[in-house]
Amino acid sequence: MYSYIIRRLLMIIPVLFGVSIVIFFTLRVIPGDVAQTILGTSATEESLSALRGRFGLDLPVHEQYFLWISGVLGGDFGVSMRTGAEILPEILSRFAITFELTLMAAIISWIVAIPLGIIAGINRNSKTDFSVRIISLFGVSIPNFALATILILILSLVFNYSPPVGYVGFFEEPLRNLQILFLPAFVLGTAMAGAVMRMTRSSILEVLRQDFIRTVRAKGVKERIVIFNHAFKNAMIPILTIIGMQVGVLLGGTVIIEQIFSLPGLGQMVLTGINQRDFTVVQGAILFIAFVFVLINLLVDLLYAYLDPRITYK
Amino acid sequence: MTEFIQKLKEDKVGLAGLIGIVIVVVLALLAPVITPYSPDQMHTEHVMEAPSSQFLFGTDDFGRDIFSRIVHGAQVSLQVGLIAVGIGATLGLIFGLLAGFYQGKTDQIIMRVMDVFFAFPDILLALTIIAVLGPSLTNTMIAIGIVFTPVFTRLIRSAVLTVKENEYILNAKAVGVSNIKIILKHITPNVMAPFIVQITLALSGAILTEAALSFLGLGVQPPNPSWGVMLNESRAYMEIAPWLTVFPVVAIILTIFCFNLLGDSLRDLLDPKLRQ
Numbered sequence: 001m002y003s004y005i006i007r008r009l010l011m012i013i014p015v016l017f018g019v020s021i022v023i024f025f026t027l028r029v030i031p032g033d034v035a036q037t038i039l040g041t042s043a044t045e046e047s048l049s050a051l052r053g054r055f056g057l058d059l060p061v062h063e064q065y066f067l068w069i070s071g072v073l074g075g076d077f078g079v080s081m082r083t084g085a086e087i088l089p090e091i092l093s094r095f096a097i098t099f100e101l102t103l104m105a106a107i108i109s110w111i112v113a114i115p116l117g118i119i120a121g122i123n124r125n126s127k128t129d130f131s132v133r134i135i136s137l138f139g140v141s142i143p144n145f146a147l148a149t150i151l152i153l154i155l156s157l158v159f160n161y162s163p164p165v166g167y168v169g170f171f172e173e174p175l176r177n178l179q180i181l182f183l184p185a186f187v188l189g190t191a192m193a194g195a196v197m198r199m200t201r202s203s204i205l206e207v208l209r210q211d212f213i214r215t216v217r218a219k220g221v222k223e224r225i226v227i228f229n230h231a232f233k234n235a236m237i238p239i240l241t242i243i244g245m246q247v248g249v250l251l252g253g254t255v256i257i258e259q260i261f262s263l264p265g266l267g268q269m270v271l272t273g274i275n276q277r278d279f280t281v282v283q284g285a286i287l288f289i290a291f292v293f294v295l296i297n298l299l300v301d302l303l304y305a306y307l308d309p310r311i312t313y314k
Numbered sequence: 315m316t317e318f319i320q321k322l323k324e325d326k327v328g329l330a331g332l333i334g335i336v337i338v339v340v341l342a343l344l345a346p347v348i349t350p351y352s353p354d355q356m357h358t359e360h361v362m363e364a365p366s367s368q369f370l371f372g373t374d375d376f377g378r379d380i381f382s383r384i385v386h387g388a389q390v391s392l393q394v395g396l397i398a399v400g401i402g403a404t405l406g407l408i409f410g411l412l413a414g415f416y417q418g419k420t421d422q423i424i425m426r427v428m429d430v431f432f433a434f435p436d437i438l439l440a441l442t443i444i445a446v447l448g449p450s451l452t453n454t455m456i457a458i459g460i461v462f463t464p465v466f467t468r469l470i471r472s473a474v475l476t477v478k479e480n481e482y483i484l485n486a487k488a489v490g491v492s493n494i495k496i497i498l499k500h501i502t503p504n505v506m507a508p509f510i511v512q513i514t515l516a517l518s519g520a521i522l523t524e525a526a527l528s529f530l531g532l533g534v535q536p537p538n539p540s541w542g543v544m545l546n547e548s549r550a551y552m553e554i555a556p557w558l559t560v561f562p563v564v565a566i567i568l569t570i571f572c573f574n575l576l577g578d579s580l581r582d583l584l585d586p587k588l589r590q
Contacts, residue, residue, distance in 0.1 A: 018430030026446050137578070141571040143522050145529050146563045149545060153552050153559050252435030256526055270438065271530065274445040286442060290433045 005302060012294050019290045020072070020283075024065050027279045037277050038081055055081060055280065068283070077284040082276055087284040091266065095288065098258070098265035100170060100177075102250045104185035106243075109193035114239070117200025122227065124205060132197060139194025145256045148187045152260075167264055184261040188253050192246040199242040203235035210234075236307050244300030248293055321583050328579025334572030342388040349382035353539040362555045372557040374547065380557060383539040384565050390540045391569060394455050394524040399516045401459025406466020407509065411497050413467065414474025425471070428464040436461050440523060444532045454533040458520050469512050473505035480504075511580045518573030525566050541566050 028034075035051045036043065052058045055078075056067055071078055077087035113136075120132035155161045163183050170177040207213065208231055216230050217223075255267035262268075266285055273281035322328055341348065350370075351357075357369075357377035365372040371380035413424040431439065443457035477483065478501065486496050527533030528542025536543050541562040548558035 014426065015429050015433050018426070019433050022430055023442060026442055029446060137574055138567075138571065141518070141574050142567050143525060143570070145526055145542075146545065146566050149549065149552070149559055150563050153556055156553055157556060248435040252437035255437055255441065256530060259530065270441065274441055274532065277445075282442070282445060286434070286438055289435065289438060293435060294433050 001305060004305075008298055008301065012298065015294060016287075016291060017069075020069055020287055021065070023283045023286050023290075024068060025061065027283055028061050028064070034277075034279065051081070072284075072287070077288075078280045080278055080281050082278045082281075087281055090269065090281075091285055091288050094264060094266045094269050094285075095292075096169075097167065097263055098251075098254050098267060101181055101185055101188065101254055101257070101263065101265060102247075104178075104181055105189035105250055105253075106192060106247075107189075108185055109189035109196060110243075112189075113193040113196035114200050117197040117239075118204055118227065118232065120197070120201040121204030121208065129201075132201065136194040136197035136201075139190045139197065141194075142190060144187050144191060144253050145260060147190055148184070148257060148260045151183065151187060163261060165262065167262075180261075181263075184257045184263060188250060188257050191249055191253070192243075195242050195246055196239060199239050200235065203238040204231055207231045207235045233307065237304060240300055240303055240307065244297050247296045247300075251289055251293055322579065325579045325583065328576055328583070331572045331575025331577075331579065334568065335576060338388050338569050338572065339392065341385050342392050345385045345389055349379070349385050351379040351382045353383045353386040354378065354537050355382075362551065362558075364555075365557055371561045372555070374544075374555075374558055375551060380544075380561055383544060384541070384561050386539045387541045387544065387562070387565065388569070390451070390534060390538060391521045391524060391566075394451070394458065394534070394540075395517045395520040397455045398458035398520040398524070399462060399513055401456065402462025402516060402520075403466050403509070403513055405459070405463040407470055407502075409463070409467040410470025410505075411474055411501065414471040415478065415493070415497055415501065421471070424467065428467050431460075431464040436519075437523065437526060440527060441530075441532060444527065449527075449532045449535055451534045451538060454524055454527055457527075458523050461523070462516050462520065465516070466509075466512060469508055470505055473508050474501055477501050477504045507584045511577060511584055514573060514577035514580055518570045518577065521573070522566075522570055 034057055035048045035055075039047055039051060049058075056064050059067070068078065075088065077091065079086055080090075116132050116135075120129040123129050152163060155163070164176070164180045167180060168176045204227075213226060213231060216226050221230075251267075254265055255271055257263070258265040258268040259271055266289060270282060270285045270289070273279070273285060322332070355378065357373060357379070359377070360369065360373050361377040362375055363369055363373045363377075365380075369379050369381065371384060373379055374383075409424050409428070413421040434442070439461050440457040443460055444453060447453035447456065483496060483500055486500055491500075524533055524540065525542035525545070528540040529546045531546060534540035534543055536547065544562040545559065545566070548555070548562065552559050
């Protein structure tokens, strides 16, 4: 098991290097002069060459990459081309917001999706099952930005309520923080809830058909224990897979949700960076998100082994 | 195939999805005939009017007819969906066939590159590509196409690995049929089932991604009547003119819902494990 963890950790390195190369070189093939793009057409030749010199834009591209990546490996993500602010501290403080938002969204979606999925699976083909299936399909089909817009509209027109504006950290005002993040997290969590609900239902169905469940039932074990102690634990593997896959959707979704609800998270940082063509910010933030995404997928893989002792890793 | 069509006919949910998609396609194709006005025509006397018999879904801040824009928007969505998925599916098919058939180094190189692309959340990869190419209709399609390539590659590769072990492939090899011919004539037709299911699901994903990118102002550009663009423009007037928000949202949700219904049914029909 330990050697498997170490091997998987080592496998992340080439992937992340690949990611860094893709981001860096993609952002460098932009037609035209990067310095000109940032400073505008009215910039003087001196200011242009000063900017090029400062960010090494006059060096060959591969040298620029090595400069950047060696900085990143030493914990230095460089500075913003627009504001000159250090990028890593900014990423970390914004990531705290995105992380809290993502975590809340995930928790909300699990609380709703797993029980409903189990109920639908146990009462297959009943009215409850049918409703759960339709709800979950709607959950998957409603884009989060559309749901956010329509919820804000309904809350405002029907309940005369507008979501709180401005962001307050959890450790400053915990209640207000949760109040601010609840609606965005709820919207973000719906797609995941839909997917998790569907997977829970179908994997519960799959497990309930198996011989060992029949044996357990034949022994006279209470149905509640059959479902929770035997069926659910065995149904967890595919559910975990879908949860792992959905993390990417959540992290991507934060870009839009943070924009709609004006939350100063990592997603908004990427979007502002793209709009302002601040490439050092964009490449740093996206590399960081990819790193988190890869790490979470690894964690999900490792959880399999914990949940299913039949899976052995060599 | 006839058995498959029969089953699809019996599956009411999938059929409902298919009918919904046909309606969207027909609306998109007949948009100039069905709509009373051009999507860009401004009725300056009728700015932000609520739905009425003259303007079925109301008008926007430029006095443009929302109904006409929604119907023309279906064209944009389907065009982006089809071309983007076309790009992703074609690239994925080629890479998947090569990786699965030749294995070894070819497989290693292709799949490691795909792993790298998998490490990006979809929308972020699309945003990065748009950041480089600049926001426009064509670039949106290219970006989404690239985003979808790894999923198709992985799917086709694993299907090829299974098909390749069949005896008829080994026979074809033994009698000296060329690799290209084996790939095209014997393998490709046999990986079509999962490929088609993935295309249906990817179409809904592509339409959704286009709407999201356009909503962020980084996809299709105004005055193109994309549903995402319309929704983004509506936000400023949401409370005084809710119809500007409601109709694009409904259009997006229903279209994606229909594609998902069909995709789901196709998957159930083609996957024996889920068939019960």
